[in-house]
Amino acid sequence: MRLNRIGTAVAGLGIATALVLTGCSSGDSGTGASAASSIITVNGSEPQNPLIPTNTNETGGGKILDNIFAGLVYYAADGSPVNDLAESIETTDAQNYTIKIKPDQKFTNGDPVTASSFVDAWNYGALLSNAQLSSYFFESIEGFSYDADSTLTGLAVVDDSTFTVKLKQPESDFPLRLGYSAFFPLPKEAFDDIAAFGENPIGNGPYMLDGEGAWQHNEQIKLVVNPDYTGGRAAKNDGLDIVFYATQEAAYAALQGGDLDVLDAVPDSALATFESEFGDRAVNQPAAVFQSFTIPDRLPHFGGDEGKLRRAAISMAIDRGQVTDVIFEGSRTPATDFTSPVIDGYSDSLEGSDVLKFNATEAKKLWAEADAISPWDGQFAIAYNADGGHQGWVDAVTNQIKNTLGIDAVGAPYPTFAEVRTLITERTITTAFRTGWQADYPALANFLGPIYFTGAGSNDGDYSSPEFDALYKQGLAETDIDAANKIFQEAQTVLLKDLPAIPLWYSNVTGAFGTNVSNVAFGWNSVPIYSEITKG
Amino acid sequence: MVWYILRRLLQVIPVFFGATLLIYFMVFALPGDPIAALAGDRGLNPAVADALRVRYHLDQPFIVQYLIFVGGIFVGDFGTAFSGQPVSEILAATFPVTLRLALLAVAIEAVAGIFIGLVSGLRKGKLFDSSALVVSLILISVPIFVTAFVAQYIFGIRLGIARTTVGIGAPWEDLILPAFVLATVSFAYIVRLTRASVIENLNEDFVRTATAKGLSRRRVIRVHILRNSMIPVVTYIGTDFGLLMVGATVTEGIFNVPGVGRTLYQAIIRSEAPTVVSFVTVMVIIYLVANLLVDVLYGFLDPRIRYVK
Numbered sequence: 001m002r003l004n005r006i007g008t009a010v011a012g013l014g015i016a017t018a019l020v021l022t023g024c025s026s027g028d029s030g031t032g033a034s035a036a037s038s039i040i041t042v043n044g045s046e047p048q049n050p051l052i053p054t055n056t057n058e059t060g061g062g063k064i065l066d067n068i069f070a071g072l073v074y075y076a077a078d079g080s081p082v083n084d085l086a087e088s089i090e091t092t093d094a095q096n097y098t099i100k101i102k103p104d105q106k107f108t109n110g111d112p113v114t115a116s117s118f119v120d121a122w123n124y125g126a127l128l129s130n131a132q133l134s135s136y137f138f139e140s141i142e143g144f145s146y147d148a149d150s151t152l153t154g155l156a157v158v159d160d161s162t163f164t165v166k167l168k169q170p171e172s173d174f175p176l177r178l179g180y181s182a183f184f185p186l187p188k189e190a191f192d193d194i195a196a197f198g199e200n201p202i203g204n205g206p207y208m209l210d211g212e213g214a215w216q217h218n219e220q221i222k223l224v225v226n227p228d229y230t231g232g233r234a235a236k237n238d239g240l241d242i243v244f245y246a247t248q249e250a251a252y253a254a255l256q257g258g259d260l261d262v263l264d265a266v267p268d269s270a271l272a273t274f275e276s277e278f279g280d281r282a283v284n285q286p287a288a289v290f291q292s293f294t295i296p297d298r299l300p301h302f303g304g305d306e307g308k309l310r311r312a313a314i315s316m317a318i319d320r321g322q323v324t325d326v327i328f329e330g331s332r333t334p335a336t337d338f339t340s341p342v343i344d345g346y347s348d349s350l351e352g353s354d355v356l357k358f359n360a361t362e363a364k365k366l367w368a369e370a371d372a373i374s375p376w377d378g379q380f381a382i383a384y385n386a387d388g389g390h391q392g393w394v395d396a397v398t399n400q401i402k403n404t405l406g407i408d409a410v411g412a413p414y415p416t417f418a419e420v421r422t423l424i425t426e427r428t429i430t431t432a433f434r435t436g437w438q439a440d441y442p443a444l445a446n447f448l449g450p451i452y453f454t455g456a457g458s459n460d461g462d463y464s465s466p467e468f469d470a471l472y473k474q475g476l477a478e479t480d481i482d483a484a485n486k487i488f489q490e491a492q493t494v495l496l497k498d499l500p501a502i503p504l505w506y507s508n509v510t511g512a513f514g515t516n517v518s519n520v521a522f523g524w525n526s527v528p529i530y531s532e533i534t535k536g
Numbered sequence: 537m538v539w540y541i542l543r544r545l546l547q548v549i550p551v552f553f554g555a556t557l558l559i560y561f562m563v564f565a566l567p568g569d570p571i572a573a574l575a576g577d578r579g580l581n582p583a584v585a586d587a588l589r590v591r592y593h594l595d596q597p598f599i600v601q602y603l604i605f606v607g608g609i610f611v612g613d614f615g616t617a618f619s620g621q622p623v624s625e626i627l628a629a630t631f632p633v634t635l636r637l638a639l640l641a642v643a644i645e646a647v648a649g650i651f652i653g654l655v656s657g658l659r660k661g662k663l664f665d666s667s668a669l670v671v672s673l674i675l676i677s678v679p680i681f682v683t684a685f686v687a688q689y690i691f692g693i694r695l696g697i698a699r700t701t702v703g704i705g706a707p708w709e710d711l712i713l714p715a716f717v718l719a720t721v722s723f724a725y726i727v728r729l730t731r732a733s734v735i736e737n738l739n740e741d742f743v744r745t746a747t748a749k750g751l752s753r754r755r756v757i758r759v760h761i762l763r764n765s766m767i768p769v770v771t772y773i774g775t776d777f778g779l780l781m782v783g784a785t786v787t788e789g790i791f792n793v794p795g796v797g798r799t800l801y802q803a804i805i806r807s808e809a810p811t812v813v814s815f816v817t818v819m820v821i822i823y824l825v826a827n828l829l830v831d832v833l834y835g836f837l838d839p840r841i842r843y844v845k
Contacts, residue, residue, distance in 0.1 A: 046619065046802070047619055048574070048618055048619060048806065049574075049618055049619055049620070050619060050620035128583055128584070128587065129587060131584050131587035131588050131591065132584070133574065133580065133584070135581065135584055136581055136584075146581055146582075146583040146584075147583065195620055198620050199620065199621075216704065217619070217621050217625070217626065217629060218626070218629065218630065218794045218798075218799055219704050219705070219794045220704050241704075243704070244794075245701070245792050246788075246789050246792060246798045246801065246802060247789050247790070247792075249789075249790065250700075250701050250789065250790060250791065250792040251701075251792075253688050253689075253692065253693065253700040253701060253790075254700050254701040254792070256692075256693045256700065257688075257692045257693050257696070257699060257700030257701070258696070259699055259700055259701060259703070387805060416566075416805070416807070418566075418569055418570055418572055418807050419566075421569070421572040422569040422572050425569075425572055457580075457581060
């Protein structure tokens with residue numbers, strides 16, 4: 001009798017387990033990894049937003065969009081733009097552009113890609129009430145407004161394969177931007193139900209979604225080759241499985257265990273060992289990511305001439321090479337300018353770039369000169385978000401400043417990125433703070449204007465220099481790329497004097513790949529060029 | 537009995553409101569603006585940011601946001617994550633995975649723990665008992681992420697007999713390794729609990745009586761000792777099951793299990809209030825139900841326990 005009681009309990013558990021077992025085994029999709037076809041398995045992360053080109057500003061979604069859409073141009077591994085859908089992009093004054101599209105281009109639902117596919121998509125992205133995260137990409141097109149809904153009057157469809165763009169002012173780097181996802185075309189169907197489209201996007205790129213529901217949230221997205229794509233990025237494999245990992249450590253373990261073919265982010269814990277472990281299958285090269293910290297003018301002792309001296313002193317008190325070697329295991333490259341080595345027009349010998357080299361005596365001298373204007377008191381602190389792995393370098397840098405200048409310098413951690421970001425946006429932060437910039441498109445101007453131009457969107461330090469502004473505008477008006485780059489370099493010499501941000505280093509892209517894939521190259525934006533990878 | 541269960545279920549209602557209100561308030565009070573975080577280092581145009589705030593009701597006062605959320609729950613709408621996916625869908629996709637993981641872990645720790653605990657208790661002070669003590673002490677003292685990384689390295693990377701990270705759809709065979717890792721710590725506690733309980737019961741009058749009336753040793757152990765030793769163990773397993781359902785964040789992260797813990801972690805980082813609150817609400821309910829089940833099981837295990845109306 002008593003035995004029966006425990007028996008019922010056990011049986012009950014057993015039935016419950018069996019129910020769960022049967023209920024969940026129906027979702028088994030099989031282990032397709034060992035199939036004969038050459039599907040490449042790569043790491044990714046759950047897109048933060050629906051898969052709409054103008055509403056995606058983070059790498060998890062960007063990586064997918066870049067492969068399922070084709071824009072007017074794409075970027076080669078070195079960052080140079082190559083015509084993708086564009087037949088030609090012409091201008092004489094850097095303000096008016098005539099864009100011709102290649103004939104017979106199709107979306108994967110069969111609709112043709114026409115001039116209005118671009119114009120409608122750009123108008124959608126720019127419309128204020130659509131609240132698209134990348135709307136600022138259209139702000140230089142005539143008709144754009146942040147105050148009220150308005151059409152982009154600067155866009156005009158000439159015929160099915162031609163449209164014209166009129167900008168508010170000359171901007172010679174406009175054609176360079178056109179490979180960014182915000183400028184991708186959209187099929188008519190998208191505007192009927194944009195939410196549904198964001199779940200099952202219809203593109204025109206080298207890959208397409210593997211049917212409805214290919215985006216298995218929080219797990220993976222399956223892409224297969226789009227047979228209709230005829231551009232220069234035609235896939236040399238049969239498809240991509242982009243598997244979402246919550247941590248870089250998990251993705252790295254998956255690569256080591258052979259469950260992943262290509263990894264584009266090596267976790268900090270493996271930085272010291274991944275190159276010896278993967279040998280020539282390890283990748284470690286500079287990327288278009290610029291890291292710095294910003295000391296706003298409004299902080300006490302950092303205004304005017306005193307501030308300039310103190311910024312230069314602090315910059316020279318930092319031994320960047322030591323930090324990149326010891327803290328980052330060589331996965332960062334010390335900065336020599338305000339852009340990135342992978343960008344056309346980069347220079348490591350700008351006039352005045354000595355201020356970015358470690359020089360203890362000069363640093364002390366400049367600091368003393370500043371003290372003569374007004375004696376230093378208090379503490380120097382760099383704010384950072386503790387959820388982003390910044391503590392190591394902030395502690396190292398503040399220690400160097402402390403040791404060189406003999407002042408009290410510390411790191412000021414905030415728990416989350418959102419928290420520190422809010423303080424920065426509200427201008428209520430009372431210390432220096434970490435800043436960084438990852439380029440959206442490979443152009444010098446993209447590292448300069450958005451951050452240092454007077455009143456620009458990411459000018460968190462409220463820097464304002466008429467000299468810099470003038471040079472920046474002049475560079476944008478110059479249609480010859482090389483001549484423009486010369487001017488942007490000159491503009492940077494102004495920045496080197498004022499140091500609106502203290503350049504630290506460029507992030508490297510660190511990655512590795514398995515033995516069964518080859519032809520793995522990383523693009524200028526730190527993402528592997530998946531279409532070129534072969535397997536087997 | 538039925539009354540008892542009903543009364544306990546009624547208690548769930550105030551707990552539900554209390555928990556959601558508290559959690560919602562805590563997420564609301566989190567410093568930092570989720571919309572600012574959404575835009576990254578770049579910052580967002582104020583006009584666009586305002587439009588997004590209106591869309592996610594972030595411009596409303598706290599209590600209005602909360603009422604909108606609770607009102608939504610009653611019509612089956614748990615809100616929408618930033619990715620546009622309904623939270624109810626995320627719940628439906630992640631909870632079964634964590635449930636399977638927890639069931640596996642509980643099964644492993646219960647079977648192994650009770651068996652070894654029983655043998656230890658019966659052979660108190662012998663070699664088997666001492667070795668079990670040493671092993672369980674080691675397992676208790678090692679943090680779970682160490683166990684997880686070591687297991688992942690040895691079985692996944694070195695020996696290659698298990699997947700390092702869980703595959704798509706989280707098939708059962710991939711969950712075995714993380715389940716083992718999750719089971720290690722509780723396994724050790726179950727061994728200790730069972731052993732102590734068995735030793736205590738060995739000296740009970742009813743055991744002596746059972747032996748005296750000529751029952752076989754096997755029957756005495758199974759029916760009289762083991763069953764009566766199960767009460768603290770069942771309590772522990774019940775609570776542990778509740779904990780596993782809600783607290784496997786670290787292990788799920790390391791093995792990339794697409795379950796509750798990993799998703800919740802990501803949602804907290806992204807300040808997605810609807811996701812966080814919905815998840816925690818469901819967790820609270822699961823925890824309450826798990827505790828209720830444990831209390832009901834007592835009655836089956838020990839006839840001396842009866843439920844009053």
